[in-house]
Amino acid sequence: MAMNEVSYDPFSVLQKSMVVNIERKVKHENEMYEEILHTREIDNSVKKYEIIKEEKHKTEEPMQIQDVDMEIGEEKVKYEEPLVEIKEFHHVKHQIRHIECSLNNDLKIHMRTHTGEKTYQCSICDKAYSQKDNLILHQQQHTGERSYQCSQCNKAFSQSCNLISHQRIHNGEKPYQCSQCDKDFSHSSHLKIHMRNHYGEKPYQCSQCNKTFKEKRSLITHHRVHNGEKPYQCSQCDQAFSCSNYLKIHMRKHTGEKPFQCSQCAKSFSQSSYLKIHMRIHTGEKPYQCSQCDKAFSRSNYLKIHMRNHTGEKPYQCSVCDKSFSHTCYLKIHMRIHTCEKSYKCSQCNKTFTYKSNFLTHQRTHAGGKPYQCSICVKAFTQINNLQIHMRTHTGEKPYHCSQCNEAFSVKSSLICHQRIHTGERPYQCSQCYKAFSDCSNLKIHMRKHTGEKPYQCSQCNKAFSVSHSLKIHMRIHTGEKPYQCSQCNKSFSHKYYLKIHMRIHTGEKSYKCSQCNKTFAQRGNLITHQRTHAEKKPY
CATH class of the missing domain: 3.30.160.60 (Classic Zinc Finger)
Known part of the structure; x- marks a missing residue:
């Protein structure tokens, strides 16, 4: 049936909230009512109808023909009318003798947004929708169309x-x-998502920890923290991730891809966030400022670490001695004390070091860089603090005092080791026999019992020793040196221990006592010899 095009502006209806009277004139109106006129005379004034829109119209489609039930007089008849197909509206009435349009079915669809009713369900994943069109679109995900x-x-x-x-x-x-x-x-x-940055709106809340998010997908990803789900797996190393973007970034480790390049120095990065941080080197930007001392930082984690200086927070604790640290790197360095790990090795003499600073200082010895020289013995040092410590051997200064027994030391590290005598602390444990020591060097010496290592060799007779001090004492056999002299009789000894035993002759001290007869001896060897007399005693 031919018909005239209807001009319709849905936005003017929405804004002005006016009742729009739309006139439609049908060329073949007489033909449309021909059968009705044969049966009954009708009111000739029925030549137009009105569409009253009570809520907003969103879209307008081309004119269609639809059967409409009309009540004329006492009879119901059907006629074809041109009508505008309107989607997503609340209520439309055709006022021809108070006839209600059948398009009210669309109101039922709309009401599902309020009731939550979802009558169209996917047969594959059971996801449900309120409209059939949405289900059809969803099913294309499964078909790949x-x-x-x-x-x-x-x-x-x-x-x-x-x-x-x-x-x-x-x-x-x-x-x-x-x-x-x-x-x-x-x-x-x-x-819409961006606007939440300005308003601070975070409409998506986690039901388990109440954390809120600006985007729904962020909440979905966050839920995987609680349920441990990691659906995105790397095909190279089988590492799994909770978010597809994390996998994408991770894959760049395997491919070596660095798509984000600095415009200043051409350095490339695998993530845009790394480039952003790097750019602050060129711009000098330090957006993270300390509220306590006004010190500024280029990265938020640097500020976080710095704040621990003010708060005193030390969240990283040693599992061996319970000492705490403000940063993981400090804990890592500290752990080398317990493990005796020496990661820094000199390429010239193979000497190893626990700390990088000590390693760098040592390297100066090969370069001949010892600018700090002792004015008394002409000994030279690579660092001024080492010279200051050395000078105490000449002055006799011992600034570090034990609070328990008042014994003094020239070096702080010696005091720390000494204090373990009082506390009983032995943080260095042998991995072979689990024997514990108060000093790292003692553990190192002990380990040579298990390995059989004897790195110190006599140049005269090739005898080897596990400790440098033992070699030093041994060398006195060849040199005849006896540095320890008795103050009573001027007799000399090559070892301090031998002098100590000798002094008991003058003092009359007898420290070794027999448990069976209470006889005392000045030397341990004499006690052992005496104890054999009790073991060998014959009853007859």
């Missing part, structure tokens, strides 16, 4: 709206602008 293809890069999409959004990547179109900061976006949903 992508009917809408980009003409520039051939990427395909299941929905036309997604293709339209995608094409803005190629043409650079960003039609959605933020009213607060004038930032532009290619998609309305991106603008």
Whole structure:
């Protein structure tokens, strides 16, 4: 049936909330009512009808023909009428003798948004929808159907709206602008999410820990923290991730891809966030400022670590001695005390060091860099603090005192080792026999019993020793040196221990006592010899 095109402006209806009277004149009106006129005379005034729209109209489709039940007089008849197909509206009435339009079915669909009713269910994943069209679109995810293809890069999409959004990547179109900061976006949903930055809105809340998020996908990803789900797995190393973006970033470790390049120095990065932080080296930007001392930092984690200086927080604790640290790197360095790990090795003499600073200082000895010289014995040092410590051997200064027994030491490290005598602390444990020691060097010497290592060899007779001090004492056999002299009789000894035993002759001290007869002896060897007399005693 031929008909005239209807002009309809849905936005003027919405804004002015006016009742719109639409006149439609049908060329063949007489033909449409021909059968009715044969049966009954009707009111000739029925030549038009009104559409009263009580809520907003969103879209308008081309004119269609639809059967409408009409009540004329006492009889119901059907006639075909041209009508505008209107989607997503609340209520439409055709007022021809108070006849209600059958398009009220669309109201039922709309009401499902309020009731939550979802009558159309996917047979594959059980996801439900309130409208059939939405179900059809969803099912394309399972079938893989992508009917809408980009003409520039051939990427395909299941929905036309997604293709339209995608094409803005190629043409650079960003039609959605933020009213607060004038930032532009290619998609309305991106603008909506961005606006939450200004308003602080976080509508998506975790039901387990009450943490809130700006985006629904962020909440979904966060839920995986609680349930441990990691659906995105690396094909190279089997490492799994809770978010697809994390996997994408991780894959760059395998591919070596660094797509983010610095415009200043051409250095490349695998993540945009790394480039952003790097750029602050060039710009000098330090956006993270301490509220206590006004010191500024280029990275938030640097500020966080710095704040521990003010708060005294030390969250990283040693599992061996319970000492705490403000940073993981400090704990890592501290652990080398317990493990005796020496990660820094000199390439010239193979000497190893626990700390990098000591290693660098040592390297100066090979370069001949010993600028600090003792004025008394002409001994030279690579660092001034080592010279200061050395000078105490000449002055006799011992600034470090034990609070328990008042014994004094020239070096702080010696005091720390000494204090373990009082506390009984032995943090250095042998991995072979589990014997514990108060000093790392003692553990190192002890380990040579298990390994049989004797690194110190006599140049005269090739005898080897596990400790340097033992070699030093041994060398006195060859040199005849006896540095320890008795103050009573001027007799000399090669070892301090031998002098100590000798002094008992003058003092009359007898420290070794027999448990069976209470006889005492000045030397342990004499006690052992005496004890054999009790063991060998014959009854007859």
